[in-house]
Amino acid sequence: MPILPPQQRTDPHPDRTGVRQAEAALVEHYPRLVRLAYVVLPPSLGRHRRVLAAHAVVQRALPAAGSRVRVPRVPAQSRRSGAPQGAEPAPEGAGAEQGPSGAAYGWMRLRVLRAALAHERRPRWWPGRLPAPAALRPAVPVVWGLRLFPRAGGVDELALDRALSTVDGAVRAAFALQLLEGLDASGARELLAGAAVADPGDAVRRAARLGRPDRAGARAMLWSGEFDPCTVQTRPSDLLRRRHRVRAVAAAAALCVVAGGLAFAVDAGTRPADDGRGPAGVAAPALDPARLLRTSPDRWADTSRVDFTAWPARGGRTDDNALLGRALRAWAEPPESVRVSTTPGTAAVPPAEPPQLLFADEVDGAAVVLFHDHADRVVRYAEPLSGSGGAALDFARTDDADVTTGAAVVVSRTADAARFLLAPWIAESTTRDLLAPDTPGRPLEVDPDGVTAAVPRPGAGGACDAWPVIQLRSSERIVEKHAFLLTDLGEPAPTHLTYMPKPGRGTPARQPREATGPDALLAWARTACSLRALAGSGVRSVNNWAFAEQKLPEGGASADWVCTRADTWRGPGRVLVQFLAPAASPAAPAAVVADREDTALCSKFGQHVLAATHWRAGSGRWYVLGAGSRAVTGIRATGAVRGAAGGPTLAVRAPRDADVELTGSLSEGGTLTAVH
Template sequence: MSSGPAEPPSDPSTEPPVARSAGAVPDRLPVPSRVRPGTPTQRHYDRLVRVAYLVLADSTEPLAGPGRRATDQRIARAHRVVRWSLPWRQVTDDEYLWLLARVVRRAANPPRFTVALPGHWGRPVPEEDDPQSDRLLAALTTLPTPVRAGYVLLVVEQLPPRDAIGVLHEAGWPDPVVHVAAGAAERQRLADTEGITPARQRHLLTGPLTDPMTVRLRPPDQRTVRWARLGRLAALATVLLATVAVTATLSPRLARFPPEVAGPAVDGTGAPAPDGIRRVGDQAWRGAARLSLASWPTRGSRTDDTALVTAALDSWLALAEATAGDPAARTAAHGATDPDGAAAGLAVRTGTGVVTAFAAPKVPVTAPVGAAHLVYAGELTGAGGSTATVAVLADVSRVAVFRTAGADRSVRIEPAPAADARAASAIRLSAPTEPARYLVAPWVRQVQSRSLAGGQWHELAVRSGVTDPVPAGHHAAADSGGCWAGPLLRMQVTEAGVDRPFTLADLGRVPLSRLSYLSPQRDPGQSVDDADTPAGARAWSGLGCLAGELSGHAPHSVLAWEVWAGTLPGRADEVRLTCVRAELPRDANLVAAVLLVPDAPARAVATAADTRLCSPLAPAVAVAWWWESPTGGWHHVTTSGGAVAQLEVTIRGQRQQGTGLLVSAAHPDGPVGPVRVRATDQAGRAVAVLD
């Protein structure tokens, strides 16, 4: 990962844009200051307009060819999108991707109703169409908007995939990895089937034909002139009549208009209130396009407490200001996120006093993106009858929990739950050291809890969306050995398209993690089972230590796929190999092959990060590791799951072939090398090896 980019060129057709890793994109999202002439924003205005122009295209408004029309409208809309996306404050070259994400977000969600210009006034130059460009642009218009945006970021902006994923994530799309992958696949398809190389694709898309900055004006026809003249008179009359009607009819009602949006708006969310906080009505989630934290209603007994809500927002903004451009301050905030750690956090000063700020690892500590969503404001009773006041704010990717308990004031920034009816069913309100209490989604109708060790589920009462405290016995087990042991929550929902109960794990973070399971006879390409099934509960009961290690990553979900079960040299009892895949925020993931041996701690024998392994995109896998037999000697073991038809292992030139399980002869002096493992499926295609 580079330490910082050079200034992106102002001419996209001559030089590649700035490229940085996706892991750094949100860190380049500090609140910028006022734009002035000559700033990077204005130097890159033409690039941003071109991106908006291409993302705005769809199959109803072809970009090129004989059927091209409405080009005037798209040019005007592209400029309008960029101008509305420009911040009021100055940005730096390092924040170009932050600005690009704003443009992509607005271009993907243009106003539903716009006034169409009559006639044809202008279009990009030159007028002549190139057959190759027509095929390219026709294909571009048929892509889904997020895929088209991913393609434009890869081809036109020449961003590395991780940066493109980061931009789409900040723009608010779920599954940005899938969209960028689809954009890359389209780039390759055009090269393979249409004969348009990636370099040629970029040349065409950065040329005059798609340049909304250079327009050839055309003379209007008589129909256009007549409409324009009549339009001026009609507009004047309409404005006068509308002013009289609105004033007479609506003015008496404005003072009584409720501060909260009671019905669904875009994506089920409410409009920002005058204080900059977005409040959501009780029934908004019923009309939401997808069920996520953004569609939760604003709840709690202190939602009208302006001082509390303002203090919560000020603490978030103060953290953003204190860490902007200060790596040491960011390190202090991120270094204090372990719930059991003794780190003191970062002290930030607000208008009402000092607040201790914490941030989960890799979570950007920038200001809220857009108006912060007020999720909850109320009081919680903690241990010993102590009372804490809690306010929860959220934006598209983060949750901020502001807490006051006596003289202590703190704010904790953590990833938001995934935009999924299961993952976004509950968040933790209580502090890590307090008995666990949760705020549940409005579609949840029953909550139960138990420990990881098993036993009966215990009913948790829910009052005004907040659960009773989880019993102390569900947090720890006598034989846990210091590993994570719970609690687990069993959720049942209604009106959410989920017909079976599911299990969430409280790993000590604000968002919870969904646990699922797959048996050795299945693969991740099939639907997964819940962790509460008998086989799933048995598998997960041995993974407490690994789950505890994952807690710092705040995973959205964790899948335990039992790849293989059987015996190994020196053991007569059953040994199980489980591929554990954790889906993390910002479309990252961790994968570990975990060996579960009776009466021994679970041990990861192979790991990988940011990979397709053990996912629906790679439902077959081979795992290889060295096993020390209790009776002496080391054996190289290879096994497989999914549709693996053949295994081949070569150790120091000695080849061994077979299916299912391959175990080498004993090596008394320990592991030897080199070792080469090859796995193939029924069609002879190579299968990934985790070793």
């Protein structure tokens, strides 16, 4: 009797089998997929929303059991993903080095990538910023009463996150696919093409510039807790608001009963007198002064988040509901009489929820109200106490503010001076002139509510003969002996000034530090007037990096090279490279030899710099001078004149207007051209 092979059983529902494979891949690699989605999603969502969106993107990527999709079955020993049969082919390269293998994982990864990239293509008003079909499903996950944040990293992780915020989603996706998924450039291009990216090659090329020169370090940072939305810290949402919401729900239920009864008693076309919406459709609770959030006075000393959320409500008119109501209504729908200003990159949209009250009082002939909302903005409303002038409404970004960048807000400004409202953790305040580095600071008076005396403003035009700044010191309950400088660049939030000292022989690269020491003050005395070029551009902080010191020909005097980098609240930076030749006055302005916008130069992700300038010696002879940062091991000059030098500096004789190009050699290999 012949022995027949056992009958092969087939699944009568192949679609269901494919969905089960996809589900298995999702469950097995869920943390990896969520991290990928988190990196690709727009940082403008904020950390809490981005965490929830990353989980939602991955969970919604799983098709429904009855969907007409076929995820291919993959043997356990398979090392690369094949192309699935069905409506959505799996990308190649899913099993590349470092990444999980299997076509089911590759297929799910493609769906996650498409959904994450779709966030940037959705209008800002779209529900959840998700693709249309997903937006119609119930929002998952849902978190009530808590705000979620990945574990805070260090300065390097924050710098990487800011660098990622300056590029679009396709570039972030290419960066993540190579560093998180281990794909090469070709594999990343193919996967991006499958995700409907318009120009995958350009995205991969731009991603290659991120994280340089330490790509291994950038990969480690992407795998750190800063970018892990599965390991999060929690803090409560606003407890007072939650209590108000409970009462509001009860009140709304009662109103619904009343409205339902009225609906039967009136004509079908009659509208209710009050639809619960404020101006421009803003929810009424957001415009109710009684629902404004107020922080307890001592919270700043007992929280790990030392920023504007820790500011208490201060001022003599914090209980003036009429004033607060006018400020909120002007914010929601500014009338034509209200002058509105915004720092670059700041949305002037109405509040979605009741904001936090920071200040309300009379200052310099105006009633001033300061709010902080959950979109990380500070909003200033000011109305004159007398006269016919209109009110003013100012918006400023304050996302990721800290002990220094959240230490002060301009509460009143005139043509010649400004008053600041200081954070509750400021223990000492002085003023000083950056152009007088040897002159000690003068005490700055502060009233009990934290409002300073008038501080002279830097001149916007004419002669630059003074540059006033305020020097603040944090309470020892926050950090011991921490003093820092802030300057007024014409916006609600003052700008933090820092300094990086000259490279020391045999010492590792240094980090920015507070600009309060003698060397920092001397460098800022020569470069302070260049801050005029940054006024009104939304600058968060400015760092002076003394990247080279050069002995000049014909006498041996020394000159310094400084890279002045301005970082904005929205991410992009601007760089001014300045040459500090010997001068008789400690405040003699430096010569700006290069100006570059939207660049990572002179930051964690642009650590190497080479610059050049023409310089005239005392004899009347002209030279081309060049200097590079610590990793520059040699400089070569080509063009109208030729020359070379070992080390980070070069000086060659050249006519005054000679066209000379400098190229530097780096200790780690490669070359560097001079910045212009």
